[in-house]
Amino acid sequence: MADHEARARELLAPHISAYYGATAGSGGGSAEGIAAWSAVRFRPRALVDLSSIDTATTVLGTPVSMPVLVAPMAQQLGAHPEGEAAMGRATATAGTLLGVSTNTAVPFADIAAAGAPWWFQVYVTRDHHLTELMVQRAVEAGARALMLTVDMLALLPPDVNPRAWPESPARARMSNLTAAELAAADPHAVEMDPSIGFDTVAWLRQLSGLPVLVKGILRGDDALRAVDAGAAGVVVSTHGGRRLGPSVTAAAALPEVVAAIGDGAEVYADSGIRSAEHVAAALALGARAVFIGRPALWALAAEGENGVRDVLTGLAAELQQVMTQLGAPRIADLTSDLVATTPRAAS
Ligand SMILES: Cc1cc2nc3c(=O)[nH]c(=O)nc-3n(C[C@H](O)[C@H](O)[C@H](O)COP(=O)(O)O)c2cc1C
Incomplete structure (x- = not known):
């Protein structure tokens, strides 16, 4: 993964790699986010039947x-012409x-044609009608859920x-609105609406008929509010260390969120996942699955x-190894008793 980043930084124009690699504040939060997953210590099980290992879920x-x-992740035309x-094609090949x-600056139809199941991430625009149009088009193109991101205002x-x-195809965004819709909109209409609340979840559910995840949750009380508002789950995330430098890490926030919502909804995590050990740590701490961000983007570039x-299939192969070492042959076996220490809330 480090090789991909170094190579991508050689290939990409500096303004594009600066955006992809950006972190908030002094940047330490991003490194801490990775280190916090690495700090998890496991208690492997002995004498478990490990004759077959299955990473499917x-x-x-x-x-x-x-x-x-x-x-x-926004604006991937900066990394690759498609x-x-x-x-999406790589994701489909890896089965995820x-x-x-x-x-995104790519039409939903082209993304859907890549063959991977996909979830549409929603930033609510000041003009809610523009969000409505994008959500309706995502639904028509086959999105299976919405992810309402709440942490990048x-x-x-x-x-x-x-x-x-500079003007280029890579600079385009929200390309699932037509040029006419974008031209007709007030310049502020496409900015994110800073006034939205938890009732947005019900609005999006009603609009789309799809399950809604709330992405960018770092507190148990917010997770509970999201689920009470109708969310199917939450994504514990620091936006890859891009939201706020001195933020609690995702690894530190995850146990609090899992404890707050119990089995009532699905919990996902991201920010700093760089290895199969990190994946196992997140699942043992209660995540259903994780997202990887920059490792996939640098690899694409x-x-x-x-x-x-290769990044995705490599992680799958490594995860099989880690599950073997842990005595956890199925994903459902990655449970909290495998964790010896959890990162401190303040780390
Ligand atoms: C270049 C870039 C663009 C991103 N764009 C979005 C976005 O449009 N919407 C969103 O919800 N998250 C966005 N994210 C955050 C990712 O979804 C994810 O939370 C984060 O990258 C995970 O951390 P990691 O990069 O350490 O794996 C972006 C991240 C990066 C690096």
Whole structure:
């Protein structure tokens, strides 16, 4: 994965790699996010029947080959001429699921044609009608769930903001709105609505008929509110360390969220997942599955579709090894008794 990042940084224009690699504050939060998963210590089981190891599971009812999904990330045309369509083909080959950003510049039909099951990530625009149009189009194109992202209301600084990029296909975003719809909208209409609340979950459910996950939750009380508001689950996430430098890490927040909502909904996690040991740690701490962000994006930029496929299939193979070492032959066997220490809430 480190090789992919180094190669991608050589290949990409500096403004694109700066955006992909951006972190909030001093940047330490992103490194801490990775370290917090690495800090989990396991209590492996002995003398378990390990004659077959199975990484398959389901996410909101959709079967996947492993509990590792690809996170929604904006503007992948900057990494590859086919962007999310190429990411989707690699995801399909690996048998897993793709998150698709509101800020994709690739038509939903092309992403759907890649063949992977996909969830549409929603940023609610100030003009709610624009969000309605995008959600309806995502539903028509086959999205199986919505992910309402609630953690990125601050504008990125200009040096890492795609809106300051030179004019190019990679700069486009929200391309599932027509040029006429975008041109007719007030420039502020496409900005994120800072006033939305938990009632947005019911609105999106009603609009789409799909399950809604709330992405960017770091507290048990917020997780509970999301589920009470009708969410099918939450994604514990620091947006890959891009939201707030001195934030609690996802690994530290996960046990609190799992304890707050119990079996009432599905809990996902991301931010800093870099290995199969991290995947196992997140699942043992109560996540149903994890998302990987930058490792997939750097791989797409460095090696295209094959690079992403190799990252995903490599993680699946490693996960089989880790499950063997843990004495956990099925995903359902990755339970909390396997964890000896959990990261401290303050770490
Ligand atoms: C370049 C980039 C763009 C992103 N765009 C979005 C987005 O549009 N919507 C969203 O919900 N999350 C977005 N994210 C956050 C990811 O979905 C995910 O939470 C994060 O990348 C996971 O952390 P990791 O990169 O350490 O694996 C983006 C992340 C990156 C790196």
